[in-house]
Amino acid sequence: MTETFADLGLGEGILRAVADAGYTKPTPIQQKAIPYVLMGRDILGCAQTGTGKTASFTLPMIDILAQGRARARMPRTVILEPTRELAAQVAENFDTYGKYNKLTMALLIGGVSFNEQEKLLDRGVDVLIATPGRLLDHCERGKVMLTDTKVLVIDEADRMLDMGFIPDVERIVGLMPVIRQTLMFSATMPPEIKKLADKFLMNPKEMAVDPPSSTADTVEQAFVSVSSRSKRKTLRDLIDREGDALKNALIFCNRKREVADLFTSLQKAGYPVGALHGDMDQYKRMEWLEKFRNGDVTILICSDVAARGLDISTVSHVFNVDVPNNSEDYVHRIGRTGRAGRLGKSITLVTKEDDKLWAAVKKMVGKDIPEIKMDGSAPSSEDPAETEERSPRRPSRSRSSRGADKSSKSAPSKKAADTEETVQQSPDRDVSESETPNKEASNKPDRSRGKKEPRKPRRGRGEHHDIGELDEMTVPFGQSDQLPAFLRR
DNA sequence: AAAAAAT
Numbered sequence: 001m002t003e004t005f006a007d008l009g010l011g012e013g014i015l016r017a018v019a020d021a022g023y024t025k026p027t028p029i030q031q032k033a034i035p036y037v038l039m040g041r042d043i044l045g046c047a048q049t050g051t052g053k054t055a056s057f058t059l060p061m062i063d064i065l066a067q068g069r070a071r072a073r074m075p076r077t078v079i080l081e082p083t084r085e086l087a088a089q090v091a092e093n094f095d096t097y098g099k100y101n102k103l104t105m106a107l108l109i110g111g112v113s114f115n116e117q118e119k120l121l122d123r124g125v126d127v128l129i130a131t132p133g134r135l136l137d138h139c140e141r142g143k144v145m146l147t148d149t150k151v152l153v154i155d156e157a158d159r160m161l162d163m164g165f166i167p168d169v170e171r172i173v174g175l176m177p178v179i180r181q182t183l184m185f186s187a188t189m190p191p192e193i194k195k196l197a198d199k200f201l202m203n204p205k206e207m208a209v210d211p212p213s214s215t216a217d218t219v220e221q222a223f224v225s226v227s228s229r230s231k232r233k234t235l236r237d238l239i240d241r242e243g244d245a246l247k248n249a250l251i252f253c254n255r256k257r258e259v260a261d262l263f264t265s266l267q268k269a270g271y272p273v274g275a276l277h278g279d280m281d282q283y284k285r286m287e288w289l290e291k292f293r294n295g296d297v298t299i300l301i302c303s304d305v306a307a308r309g310l311d312i313s314t315v316s317h318v319f320n321v322d323v324p325n326n327s328e329d330y331v332h333r334i335g336r337t338g339r340a341g342r343l344g345k346s347i348t349l350v351t352k353e354d355d356k357l358w359a360a361v362k363k364m365v366g367k368d369i370p371e372i373k374m375d376g377s378a379p380s381s382e383d384p385a386e387t388e389e390r391s392p393r394r395p396s397r398s399r400s401s402r403g404a405d406k407s408s409k410s411a412p413s414k415k416a417a418d419t420e421e422t423v424q425q426s427p428d429r430d431v432s433e434s435e436t437p438n439k440e441a442s443n444k445p446d447r448s449r450g451k452k453e454p455r456k457p458r459r460g461r462g463e464h465h466d467i468g469e470l471d472e473m474t475v476p477f478g479q480s481d482q483l484p485a486f487l488r489r
Numbered sequence: 490a491a492a493a494a495a496t
Contacts, residue, residue, distance in 0.1 A: 083493065110495055133495040163493045254491060278493055304492055325491060 008034040011063045013100030018059070021096055027052030032207045033183075034060050040181050042201040046208035048187040049311060050339050057153050057183050058093045064151065065103050065126045073121050074148035075106070075128035078176075080135070080169060082159045083305055084109040084282065085289060087129050090155070094127055103127060108144075110134045111282030118143050132160075132168035139175060146175040154200065157186035157193050159308055166196065173200055187211075187308070188328075211335075218338035219318075221369045223348045223358070231321055231349050232265055237374060238347055239271070239299070242317060245345075248298040249317035252333050254325060256303050262321065263301045272296075277303035307332040313339060320348040327360040347372065 005018050005026055026034065029047045036043055037060035047053040061077055070076050081087040091107045098105075106120040108130035117134075121143050128135070128144070138144045152173070160166060182201050186193050189208075197204060226234045239246060253259045256277040263275035274288035274297040292300040293312060300306070307329050315337040324330050330348075337344025348369075350358045362369060 131494060137495055159493085165494075168494085256492075307492090329492095 005030075005059075008059075009038050009063075010034065010059055011066055011101070013066075014059055014062050014097055017097045017099050018055075020099075027056075027209075029053050029207070029209045030056040030059070032209070033057065036205045036207075037061070037181075037183065038063060042181060042204040043183045043185075044197045044201055044204040044206045045183070045185045046187070046189050046206075047185060048211045048335070049308065050335065051209050051211070053185055054090055054093050054155075054311075055097065057155075057185070058090065058097055061127070061151060061153075062094070062098045062101050062103065066101050070104060070124035070126045071148065072124045073143060074145050075121075075125045076148065077127050077151040077153070078135075078146065078149050078172075079127065079129045079153040079155060080132055080160070080172065081129065082131070082156045082163055082165060084111060084131055085276075085285065085305070085310055086156065087131055088286065089311055091129050094129070105129065108134045108138055109282070110137075111285070114138075114141075114143075132165045132172060135172060136168055139172070146172065147177060149176045149180055151181045151183070152176060152200075154182070154184045156308065157184050157196065158188045158190065161190075161192055161196070170199075187332075218342065219334050219344045219346055221334065221346050221348075221365070222372045223350050223369055224372045224374060226349045226351055228351050228353070231351075232262065234349060234374060235262075235319060235321060236266070236269065236271075238319065238372075242345070245316065246298070247314065247316040248292070248295070249300070249319060250306065250312075250315055250333070250336050251299060251301045251319045251321060252307065252324070253301065253303060254322040258321070259301050259303050266299065266301070271299055273299040273301055275301045276306050278305045304329055304333070306336070310336065312336065314342065315339070316342075316344060318344065318346040320346070323348060323350055323354040323357040323361060325357065327357070327364045330361045331364065 003025065005015055005023070008026060008031065010018075029045060029051045033043055033045055033056040037057060045053065045056070047056075057079075065076060068076070079087075079090055081090060087107060087109050091105060094103070094105050103126040104120070104124060105127040106117055106125040106129070108117050108128060110131060110133055114137075117138065121138065135144070139146065154160070154169060160169060182204075184197055184201060184204070224234055224238065235251070239249070251262065253262060256279045259275055259277045263273055266273045274292050276285055276288050276292075280288075288297070288300065289310075291297045304324065307324075318334050318337045320330070320333060324333060334344075334346040337346060348358075348361075
């Protein structure tokens with residue numbers, strides 16, 4: 001049984017880099033895979049992110065690449081990833097572990113300019129890390145030749161399949177020499193993946209490791225019944241009531257549009273949020289991800305682009321604003337938290353319309369997921385006594401929770417206590433909650449806005465001078481709690 | 490009906 005990285009046969013520079021990074025013991029997938037990769041064997045590995053999978057191929061590849069040099073436009077190794085973020089992540093891995101081995105690398109992903117990528121290719125690269133579309137594009141332009149590829153890695157194969165990339169992958173493999181080493185990794189091994197393995201691999205060594213202990217033990221799961229109108233409010237209440245326990249959170253939505261809208265909404269309400277979805281420009285994508293990683297923002301609202309593979313080691317919470325359409329994605333989403341032995345919490349908002357999807361999720365999870373009742377006030381309408389009391393209550397609630405939101409700029413917490421007791425309101429509160437998009441919001445009676453305006457010195461950036469912006473910022477979400485001024489009449 | 494990825 002191997003105990004250390006040195007036992008695996010890795011070179012000295014790599015061992016030093018690994019030690020610098022603070023790792024002492026290889027993970028199971030690394031123990032299994034690295035010796036075979038060094039032997040030149042093909043590998044079919046069943047492993048998820050979080051198992052140390054990436055290093056199980058980057059480390060031995062650095063070792064292999066230590067011998068020889070790359071020729072112009074002819075990379076020696078190629079790594080295919082399904083998303084740009086994953087590709088960038090693997091590139092960072094090479095930076096980290098390859099720091100004592102000079103090797104050249106190019107990251108070929110879409111959404112960024114060709115120029116720089118081409119320059120790198122011209123100089124010759126040892127490692128090419130790419131998403132399929134952009135790599136093919138470069139091939140067609142004659143900027144890269146795959147005829148000298150010694151090692152190919154197909155990462156996240158099942159996801160490539162889901163995303164319809166396999167034809168692209170087949171074309172890419174067709175441009176490579178038949179004699180090469182191929183490593184294929186997949187989180188799951190459905191028959192289609194097996195078939196692909198037969199096609200791409202030669203006499204592969206098969207290995208599997210357990211998924212990182214997540215769903216079962218270290219993630220506390222719960223759900224809240226909501227109406228689709230009250231989702232945002234409920235979400236804010238949930239964030240607030242987590243208090244300091246919420247170190248950072250991923251919030252998943254099913255649609256890109258909803259990611260964008262929710263981002264605007266929470267940002268206006270003063271929460272430290274970022275956003276990530278596939279229609280954003282690449283620069284923004286990277287910027288928000290980086291800000292989330294380094295803690296500049298503690299909440300990242302995202303589509304399923306971030307559901308799999310992204311390695312953010314310390315996410316304390318995952319919120320599903322929508323039940324994922326594909327119940328497997330649920331597992332991937334909540335797998336973003338509770339990693340590396342840490343505790344995590346995931347809360348899913350479930351509407352009546354989600355019944356079927358939610359049933360599928362529960363079936364897949366295979367255990368009971370408890371319901372959170374929001375502060376005694378029933379999700380639907382079990383407390384008629386409260387119904388008439390909305391307006392009188394409003395003011396007190398506004399002070400406590402809205403006021404607290406200001407301070408939430410830096411930490412979405414603190415106010416947990418007073419929010420708890422003031423939150424209870426009529427079940428139909430979402431009427432005034434007004435989750436309407438901004439344009440509609442601005443159609444609301446001016447009166448309500450005029451009243452509130454002076455009380456809102458919070459975002460402090462002079463927006464108050466601009467009427468156009470005021471429309472956007474005053475009414476929609478941040479303040480909606482104070483709306484009843486005109487409703488009261 | 491959705492997300493991802495090439496323009």
